[in-house]
Amino acid sequence: MKVLVLGSGGREHALAWRLSRDAKVSEVFVYPGNPGMKRTLKIQVVNAKVTFDLVSAFAKQNEIAYIVIGPEKYLFEGWVDQFQELGIPAYGPSKSASFLEESKIRSKQFMRDHQIQTADFEVAQTLEEANHIIETHPQWSGYVLKLSGPALGKGVIVTRTKEDAKKAAQDFFHFKPAGIEEGMVIENCVSGREVSLFYVCADQEYRFLASACDHKRLKNNDEGPNTGGMGAYSPASWFTDAQLQQVEELFVKPTLKGMADAETPFYGTLFLGLMVSGDELSLLEYNTRFGDPETQTFLPRIEGDFSDLLYSVASRNQNLFRKAEVNTSVLNSLHVVKAAKGYPGLFGEAIESQIPLTIMDNDSLWFYAGVKQSAIGGLETSGGRVCGVTTVAPTLNEARLMAYNSIRQVSFSGEQYRTDIGRPARGES
Ligand code: GLY
Secondary structure, three states: OEEEEEEOOHHHHHHHHHHHOOOOOOEEEEEEOOHHHHHOOOEEEOOOOOOHHHHHHHHHHOOEEEEEEOOHHHHHOOHHHHHHHOOOOEEOOOOOOOHHHHOHHHHHHHHHHOOOOOOOEEEEOOHHHHHHHHHOOOOOOOEEEEEOOOOOOOOEEEEOOHHHHHHHHHHHHHHOOOOHHHOEEEEEOOOOEEEEEEEEEEOOEEEEEEEEEEOOEEEHHHEEEEOOOOEEEEOOOOOOHHHHHHHHHHHHHHHHHHHHHOOOOOEEEEEEEEEEEOOEEEEEEEEOOOOOOHHHHHHHHEEEOHHHHHHHHHOOOHHHHHHOOEEEOOOEEEEEEEEOOOOOOOOOOOOOOOOEOEEOOOOOEEEEOOEEEOOOOOEEEOOOEEEEEEEEEOOHHHHHHHHHHHOOOEEOOOOEOOOOOOOOOOOOO
């Protein structure tokens, strides 16, 4: 069977790589992909404009069995629904179910309505409301301001004092970034250790894939600005099996039941961002797609017919979903991202591009993201996160040593990467 992965980053490269390993998958197309992906056997890159009509025409012409959607924006735009209407199975939630990630306001209200443990919060539509909320919650340990709306997945500011919170609210309402018209969530700042948990869901049935921990800050020791993720490791072995059981009862089942009851059954990846503090579990956020870079990290641990599992969800086939033979290995995996100079560019720094990559012969697992074909041959940088290496080993320590032993196999001038991926952050053990 032929499969199409929509997107162009490291997550999509990892998905395509993993799907390509299943015997029944003859070819994986990545649309629009990037030229670094061509280094993986069985992957074809469709270097074309991404519009719904073009992608669906390509899928029909090439007899694609199903489409796996990488980035959330296509979910929010309803591409899954549209593919399904054309008879093309597509993996991911419908537009109406993807509000769990798209709208911070609706998702927090959903948690409240379904008694899903999350930090206390209020919704502000105006600066006056925001100031009132901040003033009337002096007992909160800090204030997290989350913009709500499709373009704002990363619109989160964590503040400690009332003054800082009010200043941030004022800036948001003054500069009015896209999406602010939906308002913002202001919530109590909960502390602890974060874990990402991934479930493949078909209505009220689900399969746990893996836990992972993402390192979001640019620099070692969790310093520097927030990024899309500079590396990750899987599993989060400090997160116990008993806690995983609790998550199923307290978060996964009520979420899927709530979605089914609202006639927006959830099909696709339920990615829970949880805060863990001792025995306390609190849901920070839902995402409705695979994480980046967690996916590059944990997919090599997934054994069996991964393609069947995703196909069963895309084709809404509960029977196949139950039968799909997929397991998660007990091995540890780790992924280190290399980013371009200037990344993440939050404060107006230019992100350097067109820097040639030097790639040594190697058999390590490199996933490519921000790269393009250079006019003189080879690859050059074209984006913030450029590539990353994944290693798998019996212990996390071994995986880390292997990753950093391989780290020079792909290099470019100005590259930035952390040297402490997989090590606990300060205050964690
Ligand atoms: N690594 C976090 C995310 O994909 O949103």
